[in-house]
Amino acid sequence: MTREIRVDRLTGLMVHDADGRKAGRIRELVAEVERPGSGEYVVREFHLSLGGLIEALGGHQLAAVLAERFGRRPNWIVVGWRDLDLSNPEQPRLRRPLAEIRAEAPER
DSSP states (O other), rough: OOOOOOOOHHHHHHEEEOOOOOOEEEEEEEEEEEEETTTEEEEEEEEEEOOOHHHHHHHHHHHHHHHHHTTTOEEEEEEEGGGOSSSSTTSSSSSSOOHHHHHHHHSO
């Protein structure tokens, strides 16, 4: 089923996992053109973060640089589109526990 949701309504929203725990805020979406010339995009993945104020103001790249500078890993995760339930776009939820998704996520 195809569904349209405005990106500006998703970015910044807190996502909870299947167990009700905070997973992070939607900071970025990765999309591809569905058909050349159509102007339609398909979201492939979402980038979630618990980076807080620094990330909200400076972006996840700044937060990553600062985290690395202080010897920490950036606190964000890549979530495939199939793992994010947008049936209620104002309260997005992961379909699985965050720990399970983190275990499968590629290192970035």
